[in-house]
Amino acid sequence: xxxxxxxxxxxxxxxxxxxxxxxxxxxxxxxxxxxxxxxxxxxxxxxxxxxxxxxxxxxxxxxxxxxxxxxxxxxxxxxxxxxxxxxxxxxxxxxxxxxxxxxxxxxxxxxxxxxxxxxxxxxxxxxxxxxxxxxxxxxxxxxxxxxxxxxxxxxxxxxxxxxxxxxxxxxxxxxxxxxxxxxxxxxxxxxxxxxxxxxxxxxxxxxxxxxxxxxxxxxxxxxxxxxxxxxxxxxxxxxxxxxxxxxxxxx
Ligand code: MN
Numbered sequence: 673x674x675x676x677x678x679x680x681x682x683x684x685x686x687x688x689x690x691x692x693x694x695x696x697x698x699x700x701x702x703x704x705x706x707x708x709x710x711x712x713x714x715x716x717x718x719x720x721x722x723x724x725x726x727x728x729x730x731x732x733x734x735x736x737x738x739x740x741x742x743x744x745x746x747x748x749x750x751x752x753x754x755x756x757x758x759x760x761x762x763x764x765x766x767x768x769x770x771x772x773x774x775x776x777x778x779x780x781x782x783x784x785x786x787x788x789x790x791x792x793x794x795x796x797x798x799x800x801x802x803x804x805x806x807x808x809x810x811x812x813x814x815x816x817x818x819x820x821x822x823x824x825x826x827x828x829x830x831x832x833x834x835x836x837x838x839x840x841x842x843x844x845x846x847x848x849x850x851x852x853x854x855x856x857x858x859x860x861x862x863x864x865x866x867x868x869x870x871x872x873x874x875x876x877x878x879x880x881x882x883x884x885x886x887x888x889x890x891x892x893x894x895x896x897x898x899x900x901x902x903x904x905x906x907x908x909x910x911x912x913x914x915x916x917x918x919x920x921x922x923x
Pocket of ligand 1: 725727731760766767768
């Protein structure tokens with residue numbers, strides 16, 4: 673038995689023809705007689721990635737820190753995180769690297785062919801190729817993430833002088849019943865769930881994070897709490913001198 677201390681293995685830069693951006697490699701298992709697998713720990717700076725390349729006997733990647741991206745030729749860009757394992761087939765063209773705003777470290781396990789053949793480097797992964805994975809932002813941690821959940825044109829143009837925001841709690845199973853507001857109401861569910869139905873339209877179930885819009889004067893057939901009750905924020909758009917009013921038509 674032999675223990676190699678972390679400090680014993682120097683980190684070295686990856687040759688420029690293999691990488692876009694900054695990445696370092698540290699040998700975890702020193703290549704030596706009798707060892708058939710090369711094991712490296714590779715750290716990619718944010719947005720750094722390998723060029724397209726292939727390994728004669730394939731490769732296994734095990735993500736140990738951060739968030740990364742991997743792609744095989746002809747496949748989608750996939751986001752990978754700590755604990756994920758990536759299996760790359762023999763001679764399969766592929767690349768691997770960090771996410772745009774987060775570094776990534778993986779262990780790379782590569783069988784060494786007895787015939788002496790070595791990995792082959794191809795073209796760099798262009799910015800266009802790399803950023804075509806940006807639509808999958810939800811899978812990556814970021815300092816700030818903005819996502820449009822509702823972009824609503826009001827049913828009729830109006831003047832808004834004031835917005836009243838209410839936190840409203842509905843008891844489990846309570847059915848709000850048919851009602852009409854004297855102005856537009858927006859809302860977002862905080863906890864629980866409701867069955868929401870504008871008269872004449874299909875009913876939908878709204879849960880935490882879901883948003884809704886009740887047009888001014890529209891007949892809201894249902895806003896009924898389910899078994900777990902519901903708490904939501906309601907934003908009442910009001911004109912000068914107007915107060916939020918709610919009517920409960922008999923039918
Ligand atoms: Mn590889």
